Amino acid sequence: MVLGIDIGGTNTKLGLVDDTGVIHHQWSIATDSFKTVESLARHIHQILESKSLLNHIGSIGIGAPNANFHSGNIEYAPNIQWQGIVPLSAVFEQVFSLPVKITNDANAAAIGEMYFGAAKGMNNFISVTLGTGLGSGIVCNGNPLYGHTGLAAELGHLIIEPNGRQCACGRRGCLERYASATGMMITVDELTHQANQPTQKAFISPKKWNNTAEVAEAARTKDPLALKAFDLTAQWLAIGLANAVTIIGPEAIFISGGLAHSGEILLQPTRKYFEDLLFPVLKNSVKLIPSALSEKGAGILGAAALGKMELT
């Protein structure tokens, strides 16, 4: 079996995954209680040793923020306590004496989709996670797209609005500032501000929503501001995806993440704008569908699929 480890800023999830994508043992531990990657690796080793599971593991795959497949390092991850360049794969290899491969969580999600999800048998597809940001992984010719530097497939940082919203990456107008949970809440704020202008009569002054689930709920009851927020988000997402299709030529795009839980209230307008923006010859040929992996195990399965792909 492969040990799949999904390192997040708050929690690290891990599990033993067999060839069919069944997770046989599963744990979640608090990432931020470990001052170093080595202490995390030793803790995981201890868990598995105490359950006599170490000898079931042939390799380790890890998904982590800003993890670089080429270098094996976490590189300047903003949302994790280990700063700078962290030799993630080297540390785990030493502690476990097993082969280890790492990549960022978005690439791992794509590989998970390919091995255990809806992308089985596909050689060209895109996986998009709409969460706090917009993460993405791309598979071309059957292989994950890492690029020369290991920093490719970053659809969240496509510039879709020159001089647009400020992004944490230092630039302006990146897709993830519009098409993500964070981006949608900014859109809601902007629309609310406009709605409260005396000249603007399109919207009644809205309630304050705390998250995209509440906006989605309001949209389902036909709240015009919530519907407008989804419509704008769908337009921005569609242009990013259409441009990605123009470059990658995928068979399908899989959507997951918190904002994707909105379901058809987001996907339906996104598909409409997306189809409008596709090359005529490609219309109705690129599937835009939810990920087939349950969010609960997706991180572990993605990490395990990486280990399986590279090391077994």
Added chain:
Amino acid sequence: MVLGIDIGGTNTKLGLVDDTGVIHHQWSIATDSFKTVESLARHIHQILESKSLLNHIGSIGIGAPNANFHSGNIEYAPNIQWQGIVPLSAVFEQVFSLPVKITNDANAAAIGEMYFGAAKGMNNFISVTLGTGLGSGIVCNGNPLYGHTGLAAELGHLIIEPNGRQCACGRRGCLERYASATGMMITVDELTHQANQPTQKAFISPKKWNNTAEVAEAARTKDPLALKAFDLTAQWLAIGLANAVTIIGPEAIFISGGLAHSGEILLQPTRKYFEDLLFPVLKNSVKLIPSALSEKGAGILGAAALGKMELT
């Protein structure tokens, strides 16, 4: 040796290319004098037979507009007399009894750059041809990016201005309507129109230029409108390239084609805007340089490299 055939709307160029990229025999024939692909294939066969060169050829590579690597067909090429779906590789295979591979001219240019040009040893790069349109080929993980449908790597059709200039593809705001010889002449026209408005004093009323070479010449003598046209073209090109880098993560971008003959008057401002738009961590890491293939033989070398890559 490989027979490289570069089919254009006006001329078809062909040559016998050895492993080192030397073209040993070279011909150019008028594409539009052949009513069918079969008559073109038979004519080429005849030329080679008459020179006793047929037994020197091991395989054939062909670059042609809208040629699909997967299907082996030319598909709805707007600038060629053979309409609809044309079974290009099947016809050449039958006439020559040799293995044949085809792709579009822009992909062939990228493969040529990889085998015989400045991309030797590179696994991830982008090749861009700025001509009447904007053609591009992409190599990822050492392989050309064809996508699921064979219609990928179409940077010319990245939408960079929603609701922008009308494109022949049916959509609006495609990069090639801005960053190409055609696009730049539209920009010159727009600037000229603005310059002739009574409220606009930034530019003197300019001379009429017939092509981008004349605009480049004017820019070199510091004509403000010509300089502005290059500056705008560079901005648009830079945003398209920066977005492509965000997805592909290439080591270098190679520029060729008619507009690229403008040289540094285009490349210098493009590099400036491009660097501004890159992820901070990627700054100064992606080379933006002219193609190393002389335009004279680039089409033949690209086609031959495809044949070499796939069939030898």
